[in-house]
Amino acid sequence: MARYTGPSCRQCRREGTKLFLKGTKCFTEKCPVERRPYAPGQHGQATARRRKMSEYAKQLREKQKIKRTYGVSEKQFRNTFEKVASLPGITGHNLLAALETRLDNVVYRMGFAPSRKAARQLIRHRHVEVKQRKLDIPSYQVRPGEEVRIKQSSRELVLVQAAMEQASRGAPMSWIAVDRESFSGRVLEKPIRSAIPLAAQEQLVVELYSK
Numbered sequence: 001m002a003r004y005t006g007p008s009c010r011q012c013r014r015e016g017t018k019l020f021l022k023g024t025k026c027f028t029e030k031c032p033v034e035r036r037p038y039a040p041g042q043h044g045q046a047t048a049r050r051r052k053m054s055e056y057a058k059q060l061r062e063k064q065k066i067k068r069t070y071g072v073s074e075k076q077f078r079n080t081f082e083k084v085a086s087l088p089g090i091t092g093h094n095l096l097a098a099l100e101t102r103l104d105n106v107v108y109r110m111g112f113a114p115s116r117k118a119a120r121q122l123i124r125h126r127h128v129e130v131k132q133r134k135l136d137i138p139s140y141q142v143r144p145g146e147e148v149r150i151k152q153s154s155r156e157l158v159l160v161q162a163a164m165e166q167a168s169r170g171a172p173m174s175w176i177a178v179d180r181e182s183f184s185g186r187v188l189e190k191p192i193r194s195a196i197p198l199a200a201q202e203q204l205v206v207e208l209y210s211k
Contacts, residue, residue: 092202111167
């Protein structure tokens, strides 16, 4: 399935919660989830009044919520799940850790981009370096100890400057270290579940894919 290219806020309204896909807009009164807290489409309000969802529907919605939050395709999401399914530990936690350590998400978490979509654009346009080498693969898995930084000639980009100003107001992730002076950061360790600020029930995804 191809990557979704429609309105980002429509996805948030469909899941009934903020997925933080639009950067700073998500924190303002202009956020559509705040203004229209029901599913998109002409039957959106009626859908909210329907009877209780089935167990399968709950699992599907949870999978869609996580997939859309990280901006990955169905194939990418399924491949990530299959890779972590055989790893030791809790599969749901391993799934989120793998998604969190994608390069596009790491750039976003470090505060160098206002959203994951913007982070992917920076990476695709070769504004990001990993271990002092340019890398244009958003799905690259950043390992503990690896340094991620914005290329020297790209540090004055308006998008980067605005993102860093916004990010400075929040608390940093415990599993990454960021040096704003050098526009660089480092993954310290594999993120544990309590360090991932995502309101999701990943166990439902495991149950969905285990059928």
